[in-house]
Amino acid sequence: MGHTDAGHTHPVNFDPTATEPDPHPPARSAGRAVRIGIGGPVGSGKTALVAALCRALGDRLNLAVVTNDIYTTEDADFLRAAGVLAPDRIEAVQTGCCPHTAIRDDITANLDAVELLEQRFPGLDLVIIESGGDNLTAVFSRGLVDSQVFVVDVAGGDKVPRKGGPGVTTADLLVINKIDLAEQVGADLTVMAADAHRMRGELPVISQSLVRTPDAPEVTDWVLAQLA
Ligand SMILES: Nc1nc2c(ncn2[C@@H]2O[C@H](COP(=O)(O)OP(=O)(O)O)[C@@H](O)[C@H]2O)c(=O)[nH]1
Ligand SMILES: [Mg+2]
Secondary structure (H helix, E strand, O other): OOOOOOOHHHHHHOOOOOOOOOOOOOOOOOOOOOOEEEEOOOOOOOOHHHHHHHHOOOOOOEEEEEEEEEOHHHHHHHHHHHHOOOHHEEEEEEEEHHHHHHHHOOOOOHHHHHHHHHHHEEEEEEEEEEOOOEOOOOOOOOOOEEEEEEEHHHHHHHOOHHHOOOHHHHEEEEEEHHHHHHHHHHHHHHHHHHHHHHHOOOOOOOOOOOOOOOOOOOHHHHHHHHHH
16 A cells, blocks of 8 residues: 555754754874864855964964865965964865765874874874864864864955854854954944854854954954964
8 A cells, every 4th residue: 555645744843054963972082182173164264364363373372274265275384374383284185075974974084193293293282273264054063173263254244154054153263253354245244243242143243354463362362262
């Protein structure tokens, strides 16, 4: 006899902004470097933020960086050329695939890069891992990072925070970058901040401009608090 679904109702409570929390606690073992992931869409200012953090913290901490690019080592090359950190403290992972794959689904290449840096620099305090530019869906596996920052910018308009996605809703810190451009693109910063807080509950939000404050003082303080 044929099966029929007639009469059955399937309640669908789909909330496109909701994301299942990662069930695995951060695998942080005593003594190893704290790992902080920096994610967010292409061009939002992730590499610029990594450079700012290196400038602000490079003299105070034993610090290293892993960059992720799809087909190049562009971000690592940029950071080395900018001289923000000794070149051998920067390792590039070429993902060859969608960036989220290498930071969330198969983190092996990133773990290898982190371990290489940990062997090269005993007593490392902090490893910053920059994701390849992705969209609003890419977040880091908690098996790779202890905490993560998601960077969006105002240039795409003030709608971005309310579009949600796991980066906006669950990252340990949301950065709204390039606030210096708000007027040019007609983005309302009050709306962006209010939407961000509504989407994130108690989780912190920092609005900043790396043009106005190139050393990212608020994000630097947040990073230091993660190490405390
Ligand atoms: N006006 C402005 N430009 C910024 C700011 N932060 C980064 N940029 C620029 O935005 C572009 C993309 O930044 P980048 O760090 O490469 O973005 P990524 O793709 O997320 O790593 C670069 O030209 C940066 O100089 C900011 O706060 N204000
Ligand atoms: Mg980058």
